[in-house]
Amino acid sequence: MTSTVSPTSVARYRVSLLVTPKPGLSLEEFHRYWAEHHVPLFRSLPIVKKNLLKYEQFHVDDAATQTTLAAFTGNAPMPYGGVAIFEAETLEKILEIFKDEDYLRIAVPDEEKFVDRSGFQLLAGHYSTTFNIE
Numbered sequence: 001m002t003s004t005v006s007p008t009s010v011a012r013y014r015v016s017l018l019v020t021p022k023p024g025l026s027l028e029e030f031h032r033y034w035a036e037h038h039v040p041l042f043r044s045l046p047i048v049k050k051n052l053l054k055y056e057q058f059h060v061d062d063a064a065t066q067t068t069l070a071a072f073t074g075n076a077p078m079p080y081g082g083v084a085i086f087e088a089e090t091l092e093k094i095l096e097i098f099k100d101e102d103y104l105r106i107a108v109p110d111e112e113k114f115v116d117r118s119g120f121q122l123l124a125g126h127y128s129t130t131f132n133i134e
Contacts, residue, residue: 012053013091014127020119021081022112030081031059033114041110047100054087079119091124 021030034057042048043055059082069075088094097103111117 012087012089012126013094014125015086015091015094016123017084017086018078018080018121018123019082019084020079020116022114022116025114027060027062027081030114034082035059038107038110038114042107045097045100045102045107047097047103051088051093051097052086053089054085056085056087058083058085080121081115094124 019034021027025033039055039057048055060080062077065077069077086094086097108117
């Protein structure tokens with residue numbers, strides 16, 4: 001599939017990581033741990049401070065998702081509890097984080113406390129804002 005966005009016109013690159021909660025955790029426990037415990041740890045890593053321009057979390061509202069899916073498509077909800085969005089100047093800067101020694105030694109063991117890493121799905125590319133109403 002070909003991108004309709006010219007890489008030369010985009011100053012930032014994004015990776016969206018669809019995150020599945022660890023089995024046995026409630027969605028509430030997952031959201032709380034991710035936001036309150038994991039973010040400060042992740043943000044403290046030198047490679048994150050050096051390479052990321054922005055990090056966002058999208059927390060799924062399970063009830064709203066089910067209601068919307070029923071009205072819109074009728075499809076069953078996906079198993080994801082959220083989306084981690086990494087933004088940097090280049091894809092390479094994001095990939096450096098996932099290969100970093102501190103990330104592997106500190107962040108990955110923490111992730112294993114609240115996510116099912118085998119359930120990760122990833123999308124890499126550029127956002128294209130077509131309009132914005134303010």
